[in-house]
Amino acid sequence: MDLLVETFFNLAIMREALPLLLRGVLTTLALCAVVIPLGFAGGLVLAVLGTTRSRWKRFLLACWIDFFRAVPPLVLLIFVHSGLPFAGIELTAFAAVAVAFLLNNSAYYAEIVRAGIESIGRGQREAARSTGLTATQTLTWVVLPQAVRNVLPDLLSNTIEVVKLTSIASVVALPELLYAADMARSVTYNASPIVLAAGFYLLLLWPVVRLLSRLEHRIAG
Amino acid sequence: MSEPGANGDYILEARGLRKSFGDLEVLKGVDFRVRSGELVFVIGPSGSGKSTLLRCFNRLEEPSAGSVVVHGVDLMARSTDINAMRRRIGMVFQSFNLYPHLRVRSNVTLALRRVLRKPRVEADRIAEAALARVGLADKADAYPSELSGGQQQRVAIARALALEPQLVLFDEPTSALDPELVGSVLTVMRDLRAAGMTMVVVSHEMRFAREAADRVVFMDDGCIVEEGSPEEIFERPRSPRLREFVAEVTR
Ligand SMILES: Nc1ncnc2c1ncn2[C@@H]1O[C@H](COP(=O)(O)OP(=O)(O)OP(=O)(O)O)[C@@H](O)[C@H]1O
Ligand SMILES: [Mg+2]
Numbered sequence: 001m002d003l004l005v006e007t008f009f010n011l012a013i014m015r016e017a018l019p020l021l022l023r024g025v026l027t028t029l030a031l032c033a034v035v036i037p038l039g040f041a042g043g044l045v046l047a048v049l050g051t052t053r054s055r056w057k058r059f060l061l062a063c064w065i066d067f068f069r070a071v072p073p074l075v076l077l078i079f080v081h082s083g084l085p086f087a088g089i090e091l092t093a094f095a096a097v098a099v100a101f102l103l104n105n106s107a108y109y110a111e112i113v114r115a116g117i118e119s120i121g122r123g124q125r126e127a128a129r130s131t132g133l134t135a136t137q138t139l140t141w142v143v144l145p146q147a148v149r150n151v152l153p154d155l156l157s158n159t160i161e162v163v164k165l166t167s168i169a170s171v172v173a174l175p176e177l178l179y180a181a182d183m184a185r186s187v188t189y190n191a192s193p194i195v196l197a198a199g200f201y202l203l204l205l206w207p208v209v210r211l212l213s214r215l216e217h218r219i220a221g
Numbered sequence: 222m223s224e225p226g227a228n229g230d231y232i233l234e235a236r237g238l239r240k241s242f243g244d245l246e247v248l249k250g251v252d253f254r255v256r257s258g259e260l261v262f263v264i265g266p267s268g269s270g271k272s273t274l275l276r277c278f279n280r281l282e283e284p285s286a287g288s289v290v291v292h293g294v295d296l297m298a299r300s301t302d303i304n305a306m307r308r309r310i311g312m313v314f315q316s317f318n319l320y321p322h323l324r325v326r327s328n329v330t331l332a333l334r335r336v337l338r339k340p341r342v343e344a345d346r347i348a349e350a351a352l353a354r355v356g357l358a359d360k361a362d363a364y365p366s367e368l369s370g371g372q373q374q375r376v377a378i379a380r381a382l383a384l385e386p387q388l389v390l391f392d393e394p395t396s397a398l399d400p401e402l403v404g405s406v407l408t409v410m411r412d413l414r415a416a417g418m419t420m421v422v423v424s425h426e427m428r429f430a431r432e433a434a435d436r437v438v439f440m441d442d443g444c445i446v447e448e449g450s451p452e453e454i455f456e457r458p459r460s461p462r463l464r465e466f467v468a469e470v471t472r
Contacts, residue, residue, distance in 0.1 A: 126281055127318035127377075131332035131384060132308035141335055146322050 010192040017184035017193040024180025025200050031094070031166045031176055035101040036159055042102055043109020048139060050114055068107035074168050076100045081172045093174040097166075105162055112154045116147030153219065156212045160205055177201065231290075232257050232388050232419045233278060238287035240273050247273045249443040250287070255388070255421060260414050262430040262451075263423045265440035266466060271423040274440070275390050278421070279310045292387055308332065311381030311389035315396050317373040319365035319380075325352065326361040329380045337384075351379040355409045371402030375409055382413075389413070391422040427470055431455055439463045 050061050068076070080103075081096035091099065120143050128138040148155070170179035181197035233255040240248040247270045255261050263271050276282035278289060280296055280303055289296040296306055320328050329348035333339045339347070352358050355375035365373055374394055381389055391410070395403040407429050414420065414433055424430065430437055430451055437454040439447045439462075447454065447463050455471070458464045 121318075123314060123316050123318040124320065127312075127314060127320070127380075128331070129304075130279055130281060130307055130310075130312035131380065132304045132336045133332060134304055134336075137335050141331060142320055146320075149322060 006190075008191050008195050010190055013184075013188050013190050013192045014196045017181070017188070017196060020180045020184050021177065021193060021196055021200065024175060024177035024197070025204075027175055027180075028163075028166050028177040028204075031097060031169060031174075032163055034098050035105065035166065036162055038098065038102050039105025039162060040109050040155070040159075042106025043111075043113050044144070046106055046110035047113035047117060048144075050110070051117060051139070065107045065110055068103045069111070071104075073100065073104045073165055074171065076104055077168055077172060093169070093172045096172055097169045097174055101162070101165070104165075105158075108158050108161075109155065112151050112158060113144075113147060115154070116149075116151035117143060119150045120146050153212060153215045156208060156215065160208055160212070163205060163208075164201070230256055232259075232292055233421070234290045235278065236288050238274065238277055238289070239285045240270075240277060240282060241285050247443050248277070248284070251440075251443070251445055253438070253445070255419060257387075257419055258417045259435045260420045260422065260433055262434035262437045263421065263440060264425070264427070264430065264437060264454075264466070264470075265446075269440045270443045271440055272392050275312075275392050275421065275423055278388075278390055279307050279312055281312070304336070308336065308384045309387045311378075311384065311386035313374070313377050313381055313389065313391045313394050315393040317365075317370070317377045317397070319373055319376055321365050323364075324361070325357070325363050325365065325368070325376050328365065328376060329383045332380075332384055347383050348379070351383040352376070354382060354412070355379045356405070369402055370398045371405040374398065374406050378406075378409055378413075388419045388421070391420060391424065393423055393425070395424065395426055425470065427455070439466065441466070 046061060046065060050058060052058060077097060077100040080100040081091065081093065084091060084096075124142055124146070125138055128142045129135075133141070166176055167178035169176045170182060173179065175183075177197050177200055181193040184193035185191060231254045233253070235251065235253040238248050238251040238253070239246070251270075251274060253274065263274065265271050273282055277284045277287075278291070280289070284297070287297075291306060291310060294301055294306060296303065319325075320331065323331065326345060326348050329351055330339075330341075330344040333344040333347055334341065349358060349361060352361055355378050357372060357375055357379065360368060360372060360376070365376065368376065374397075378389075378394075394410070395406050398406065403426070407426065410420070410422070410429075411433060422430075422434075432451075434451050436448060437451050438445055439454060439458075439460075441462050447458065447460050454463065455467055458467050
């Protein structure tokens with residue numbers, strides 16, 4: 001029992017690792033602040049492009065989206081970080097993570113937004129067009145606001161996955177939260193920093209998870 | 222080609238309209254004209270092409286052949302700005318199609334603000350006047366879901382009126398309403414007619430047709446079979462198909 005507490009809940013070690021982990025939290029937050037808006041914006045763009053009437057454009061888009069949903073994000077990240085330099089494109093660790101996440105997340109967000117767009121009946125579009133709105137204006141002011149609102153829970157749960165996924169940035173030595181915790185662990189030979197990191201993730205995500213279940217409740221009820 | 226002005230009498234003039242969905246020909250060469258201030262009623266059995274015809278009048282449906290001229294402008298011409306023309310042609314749908322995410326006021330102002338680029342204050346003023354016309358001045362801040370069906374349909378009418386259309390198309394405006402709510406919508410339509418609005422109405426409200434229509438058009442199987450005054454159509458139907466239809470709906 002003592003050993004368990006000693007290894008996982010060692011307060012002295014946690015205190016020692018705290019500054020390092022706090023910097024990790026900041027990096028994780030910075031990563032999220034870049035990766036989430038970028039991924040969502042990319043997803044919106046892909047979903048909107050997907051409303052084209054041209055069949056082959058839709059096909060190409062579907063291929064793009066399927067591809068980036070099928071490739072494991074870790075593989076994608078390693079490829080972007082250590083593969084692209086062979087093509088003469090050198091990216092910082094942070095930029096590599098941002099690019100890999102943009103490619104991966106936007107594909108997921110796109111699928112969610114597409115479902116949202118499809119949930120809007122033809123009548124909404126027709127009413128808007130009958131008052132003289134262009135197709136783009138109709139999408140902007142009538143379809144997308146409703147589409148996004150209809151799939152808000154899915155968007156949120158995808159966002160939670162994205163936040164968790166930022167921990168894979170540790171493989172390219174970006175000192176985000178998990179990387180910092182693992183460094184502290186390997187220096188102290190003690191797992192307590194990892195437990196502390198878990199606590200931080202919980203702190204970060206718990207409000208979002210609460211919000212999500214409230215939303216899901218509201219929609220179900 | 223008719224010269225501009227030659228058909229000045231007619232707000233809407235459609236000639237030889239055809240529309241096919243795949244192999245199914247839904248409109249088989251329809252000629253349809255509406256004079257300024259007229260209320261034309263379109264009746265006919267389900268599937269006869271009434272909605273399709275109406276939707277060709279603002280090109281929500283693309284005719285396969287034929288011409289549609291509204292206020293002297295050929296809607297089918299390449300040079301025609303269809304969005305600008307649609308603002309002059311109001312449309313009211315069976316299912317209201319209000320924007321559920323916007324308040325009543327914003328439902329009415331959306332096109333004023335985003336298309337006509339009117340400042341908020343002016344758009345709101347126009348919206349409130351339009352809502353007053355349909356008796357809903359006090360509902361401007363409500364969301365559509367907080368209104369009854371009849372109120373929603375009147376908001377939809379206000380949304381069309383706010384753009385000062387020269388013509389309003391109604392596609393079964395009361396068919397989705399509980400019977401006790403139909404009256405409020407018909408009252409608004411009566412007021413519109415009294416104010417000289419040009420209207421084309423697809424509806425099963427035969428009593429309203431008798432009382433308010435200048436002309437009734439009977440469609441069957443993609444063609445106009447018979448047209449005339451309400452008395453001619455309802456009291457002295459000539460074609461067997463119309464006789465059958467009238468007998469059925471007035472039973
Ligand atoms: N988008 C479409 N694709 C294929 N067929 C269609 C489409 N729209 C209408 N139709 C068909 O065209 C025919 C005429 O339809 P329309 O809606 O114009 O009839 P209607 O007279 O309005 O009937 P109702 O009284 O039931 O509303 C029907 O057979 C219908 O199934
Ligand atoms: Mg119809």
